[in-house]
Amino acid sequence: MAVTDPAEGSFSSKFTPAPPTAQENTDVGMLLSVMEHNGSYDAALRILRRCGGDLDKALMIFEAEQIVPRTPPPSKPERGSPPVIDLTGDGEDALSRALELSLRDQPTFGPSDRAPDPSWAVVPSNVEVNTSAAAGLSQEEQHLNRAIEASLTYEMLDTFEDVPVEERVRTGDAPVSLRPTQPVFAYAGLIIHGLFFVPQVKHAIARWVPVPEGVDEFETEINTHPPRSGPDHLLWTLLEAFANMDLARTTELSVDEALEAFVAEPWKNPAESPGDVAFQFYSKLSWTVEAVLNRNSATDSSREWPRLFHFRYGFSDSAGITGPFDSRYDMSIVRVSVPGTPDANDLLSCLALELSPGSPKYGREQVIFEPSEVVAFQLHRTHVSTGGKNDRTTFRFPKFVYLDQFLKENATLAAERKNMRNELFAEIDVLKKRKDALTTHNNRDVFADLRSAVHYYENIAEDIDDDIRKDLLRDSALKLRKILTKVENELQTIDLTIAKHQVKAASAYDCPELQKHRYDLRVVLVHDGLYGRNHIYSYVKQRDVWWKTVDYKVTQETVFTDPVGLHLNAGPFLMLYSHAMSAEEENARAPYPDGVKDSVKHNNISFLSSLPPEIQAKTFDPNSPPSTPAFPISQVPSLSSSIAEPSASPRLESMDLDD
Incomplete structure (x- = not known):
């Protein structure tokens, strides 16, 4: 199994596209006619192949690549021009919009077309900044940006690179x-x-x-x-x-x-x-x-x-x-x-x-x-x-x-363990709902409001030297503090119980019978x-x-x-x-047949001898000289690149492998 030299095989160092098929000729002609011949035949064929023959998708990409976007007024994009994704807003929302639009309209990436506004201007326009850092994007969000850009600019060309x-x-x-x-x-x-x-x-x-x-x-x-x-x-x-x-x-x-x-x-x-x-x-x-x-x-x-x-x-x-x-x-x-x-x-x-x-x-x-x-x-x-x-x-x-x-042998035990885990998950769901009822109402964090109220009565509200008002503030603060303490204790109990149930559920199958x-x-x-x-x-x-x-x-x-x-x-x-x-x-040494080992060894020697002297001097070959195997070595194909098989010669010592 000799390595194919790309220079000698069907793949050259530069990729040469295959001639267009009859169907591709027809589809390319249709693309050019729709575009009123605003584009080259080669570009249309390349895009058609990139889209796997999907004519509708190719037309969309071809149109986006061939039409030069016009510059709209600063505050209102011109109708018909590709949408510009604004990445200067909130990171996650902007990224979601970017992905949605990239899949729908083939947008143009760039700075926002909105008029300057001090509320969102981060740095002066003449200052060079890192776009991702300026937008406050996380590493994962930057991965998303690169993925979108790669999907829009990727060309399906892949050549075999010959390594020196x-x-x-x-x-x-x-x-x-x-x-x-x-x-x-x-x-x-x-x-x-x-x-x-x-x-x-x-x-x-x-x-x-x-x-x-x-x-x-x-x-x-x-x-x-x-x-x-x-x-x-x-x-x-x-x-x-x-x-x-x-x-x-x-x-x-x-x-x-x-x-x-x-x-x-x-x-x-x-x-x-x-x-x-x-x-x-x-x-x-x-x-x-x-x-x-x-x-x-x-x-x-x-x-x-x-x-x-x-x-x-x-x-x-x-x-x-x-x-x-x-x-x-x-x-x-x-x-x-x-x-x-x-x-x-x-x-x-x-x-x-x-x-x-x-x-x-x-x-x-x-x-x-x-x-x-x-x-x-x-x-x-x-x-x-x-x-x-x-x-x-x-x-x-x-x-x-x-x-x-x-x-099969553990089906009964596994079913019992699964039921136990499901019961724990059900209890966790009940506890989470109870916690949610204690802390929120109508999508409002009432627990945070309660904390704020206690803080207000204890630290901010003034009695203005009025004894009646002073007593009222003290009593109100005391009642709210008791309620807050009761809720906090119950929430703490809920959190501890949830944590215990989660640990128990995660280890439901941790028993000797189920770990063989x-x-x-x-x-x-x-x-x-x-x-x-x-x-x-x-x-x-x-x-x-x-x-x-x-x-x-x-x-x-x-x-x-x-x-x-x-x-x-x-x-x-x-x-x-x-x-x-x-x-x-x-890590034990695999017991390959002697003939196969000797063939590899011979190719190693031939390969190393083909290297420049300065590379050979730094290379160590741990194998002993090859030997003639029990069957004709010429019938053993090789994976090594451009190396001839050993000729039938007097038997030498076999391959000596060190563990």
């Missing part, structure tokens, strides 16, 4: 990136890349040995060549990819051949959610891997077989689901609906709606009959971002989850809302360190505070969890 060879030297433990030549397959490359960081998957693939047809899988001596077709070829492709990601000394590898083997579907346009195509690709890939790893067990109901990706689920009142591998009952990825409401903006809350005792989504109890080593969640956002406060809240997901509450199956977060795929290889990226965990991979750029960053995509109905869209393991098991 001297910058491809891998240093330390940094992950290797897998790069597809075409951006439409970026999501699939990230999925294969992420699976490498799931220990159970990596070790299962590394231990796998292709078994020729007609040979029993338990034979210990199997002399075989790498499979060239069929499901075994797909698994071999993953095996080779993982070995290169583990042992290669280059920072990037092509994933084109792997994606071609798995027949990945393209992510066609910005209107299509990358989560949907990721769901299909992951389902197909996991099904193939599971079937090959358990070729005999999966079709024999009498044999136990390890579940790597697929857990068995169904309605708890079923008589019991048994039998061979069945797509009706075996699931590898859960599509989790995210409504965007404050009470369902985290993975566990949303997951409870999908797999939970008495889940209202199905009306019947959905449970897991047999758990798997790995479980994937695809986030499906069912709300449309409007720029409101809730849309600026980062979706939360834990470092680990316990799936015991969803298991812990799953740790391994991989998160994120989309910023726009289209292209640089707008979709991953976070992977390696030895307790989180790494972010954007195309070929790999950096250490945390995944839990990334706010990207909040205002474009995007953000995290795929998460991989797997059974918790000890650090020793998690």
Whole structure:
């Protein structure tokens, strides 16, 4: 699997648009005729493609880009000109108006057209200021501004950037990136890349040995060549990819051949959610891997077989689901609906709606009959971002989850715990309503008014040397103080009770019986809302360190505070969890076949020898010289870039890997 050199392949360093189709010619002609030919053919074609062929949307954008806005009078915008969003008012209201208008009328961003007014003038007009700071915008609100501007100016051009060879030297433990030549397959490359960081998957693939047809899988001596077709070829492709990601000394590898083997579907346009195509690709890939790893067990109901990706689920009142591998009952990825409401903006809350005792989504109890080593969640956002406060809240997901509450064997206990939690939530609602009745009336804060009244009678009101008035003020202050103290005590009691109920509800499932199956977060795929290889990226965990991979750029960053995509109905869209393991098991060296390791080693030596002398002097290759493997090395494809395979030469010492 050699890396495709963009200079030699179908993708040049400069993107060349494809010739227009007959339908595009017709649509462009219509655009130009409506605009009375006020614009160029190329500009119209570019906008039409940016809008995915949507003629109405293209016309709106084309009109906004081709007509030069006229300058209206200072106090009254001229009719027909694009609206100007005023960002000098209150931050949140201004931002909400900005988003609403940006989606409706393609506005022009700029200063307000209102006449100068001392009440809102912050600084003299000749003083340079930071717009965001002047408007008092928070960091999240600035994210919204940038998201709006990016969505209006974004052009769907994405070229493959060739990295200079001297910058491809891998240093330390940094992950290797897998790069597809075409951006439409970026999501699939990230999925294969992420699976490498799931220990159970990596070790299962590394231990796998292709078994020729007609040979029993338990034979210990199997002399075989790498499979060239069929499901075994797909698994071999993953095996080779993982070995290169583990042992290669280059920072990037092509994933084109792997994606071609798995027949990945393209992510066609910005209107299509990358989560949907990721769901299909992951389902197909996991099904193939599971079937090959358990070729005999999966079709024999009498044999136990390890579940790597697929857990068995169904309605708890079923008589019991048994039998061979069945797509009706075996699931590898859960599509989790995210409504965007404050009470369902985290993975566990949303997951409870999908797999939970008495889940209202199905009306019947959905449970897991047999758990798997790995479980994937695809986030499906069912709300449309409007720029409101809730849309600026980062979706939360834990470092680990316990799936015991969803298991069939724990259905009774989990139902009891859920009922207990629901009762606590109901009591909390009653207490909150009582608190609201004590403090507000007709949308007025009467508690604050009571405080003000007490303060007035005790500190401000004057007796004007009148004994009767003095007694009246003292008695009134005393009565109001007693009422205030009583209300304050009751409010304090309510707050303490609510806090206790919330803690108890949060720990409803914290018992040994429901904490046996812990799953740790391994991989998160994120989309910023726009289209292209640089707008979709991953976070992977390696030895307790989180790494972010954007195309070929790999950096250490945390995944839990990334706010990207909040205002474009995007953000995290795929998460991989797997059974918790000890650090020793998690970091153990994968047992790749000797021939694959030696192929990678040979390519390492060839790659390092191609570097300039000054770079070679700073580079350390921990591997010993390559050897001739048990099968012809020429049949082992390589992921390394522009490196020839070793010729059949006398056997040298094998690859020596230091832990």
